[in-house]
Amino acid sequence: MSNKVKRHLIIPIFIPHQGCPHRCIFCQQKTITNLSERLLTPDDIRNTIELAIKSKHLLDKKPREVAFYGGTFTSLPTASMTKMLGAVLPFIERGIIQTIRLSTRPDSLGEDKLDILGSFGVSTVELGVQSMDNRVLLLSNRGHTSLDTINAVRILKKRGFKVGIQLMPGLPGDSKELFMDTIDKVIDLKPAMARLYPTLVIKGTKLAQLYKQGTYNPMGLKDTVDLCKEACIKLENSGIPVIRIGLMSSPSLLKKGEIIAGPWHPSLGFLVRSAIHLERVRPYLSTLGEAKNIILHAPKEEIPLIMGHKRSGIRHIETITGATIKDIIPDDSVPSGEVAFKVL
Numbered sequence: 001m002s003n004k005v006k007r008h009l010i011i012p013i014f015i016p017h018q019g020c021p022h023r024c025i026f027c028q029q030k031t032i033t034n035l036s037e038r039l040l041t042p043d044d045i046r047n048t049i050e051l052a053i054k055s056k057h058l059l060d061k062k063p064r065e066v067a068f069y070g071g072t073f074t075s076l077p078t079a080s081m082t083k084m085l086g087a088v089l090p091f092i093e094r095g096i097i098q099t100i101r102l103s104t105r106p107d108s109l110g111e112d113k114l115d116i117l118g119s120f121g122v123s124t125v126e127l128g129v130q131s132m133d134n135r136v137l138l139l140s141n142r143g144h145t146s147l148d149t150i151n152a153v154r155i156l157k158k159r160g161f162k163v164g165i166q167l168m169p170g171l172p173g174d175s176k177e178l179f180m181d182t183i184d185k186v187i188d189l190k191p192a193m194a195r196l197y198p199t200l201v202i203k204g205t206k207l208a209q210l211y212k213q214g215t216y217n218p219m220g221l222k223d224t225v226d227l228c229k230e231a232c233i234k235l236e237n238s239g240i241p242v243i244r245i246g247l248m249s250s251p252s253l254l255k256k257g258e259i260i261a262g263p264w265h266p267s268l269g270f271l272v273r274s275a276i277h278l279e280r281v282r283p284y285l286s287t288l289g290e291a292k293n294i295i296l297h298a299p300k301e302e303i304p305l306i307m308g309h310k311r312s313g314i315r316h317i318e319t320i321t322g323a324t325i326k327d328i329i330p331d332d333s334v335p336s337g338e339v340a341f342k343v344l
């Protein structure tokens with residue numbers, strides 16, 4: 001099954017913490033988004049879109065979508081929602097923007113709010129689900145339960161919205177087993193897509209206090225890559241593409257001392273994708289026998305995944321095969337997800 005997601009242009013508009021009923025213990029949107037928490041005006045939104053579409057390179061991409069991230073969009077007052085969505089509408093009418101997506105909480109989807117989303121052309125709603133374990137949700141001060149998520153997905157689908165689910169492995173009280181149980185429950189909900197944001201300890205959060213008190217231990221990077229790999233394989237084998245793994249690097253997030261602890265890596269998604277790919281090609285390598293030196297052949301676009309971060313993939317293959325890889329040849333006659341080799 002191909003899990004490739006069609007690339008399109010997303011113009012993100014961040015609304016840090018706007019509409020949030022309280023602060024979840026891990027969350028610091030100001031650091032993540034590099035923006036203050038002031039309420040955006042329609043002019044801010046228009047300017048962001050104008051700036052994005054000025055680039056000819058971006059205008060080549062289609063469909064183009066405006067995305068409101070970083071807060072609880074559907075908990076904003078109705079007038080604010082209408083103003084923000086109304087600022088995008090002229091771009092939709094002129095054919096510059098095709099759709100809108102936004103993120104929100106599973107317990108903030110009143111019928112009146114959904115009417116507004118529908119009338120302004122919102123196509124996708126991403127839910128900050130984080131976990132399907134009620135104890136994990138409670139310990140993170142989420143303020144909703146897994147039942148809220150089940151109901152939210154049902155109501156959104158009934159109204160014809162595409163649903164995305166955002167998950168956070170490694171929250172307080174979570175474990176590998178509990179997270180994979182969350183994955184099974186998410187698969188049952190059949191969302192259109194998922195994102196994985198492994199938990200980081202960010203300065204100024206309640207989680208940072210718990211970490212300093214020694215009552216919270218974040219996951220290590222290797223365990224995080226392994227867990228995200230398992231989760232991705234399961235989700236994507238069930239037809240649910242994982243469209244993002246790990247937080248985006250923003251200047252404020254990367255400022256020294258902002259990430260206090262946790263499995264931060266600027267290319268976490270690549271580490272996970274490379275680990276998945278190496279697992280896929282492993283059966284082809286098991287036929288190598290006693291070969292000492294080999295040349296690998298692989299589809300051109302999959303070579304970076306085989307090489308891995310700082311050649312870690314090469315080292316991994318050499319360890320499991322006992323052979324030295326002398327070269328990797330781009331070869332699109334090799335089927336996707338496979339490797340061929342020549343023994344020297």
Ligand code: SF4
Nearest residue numbers: 020023024027070071
């Ligand atoms: S996780 Fe979501 S709901 Fe919680 S504070 Fe952050 S933006 Fe608001």
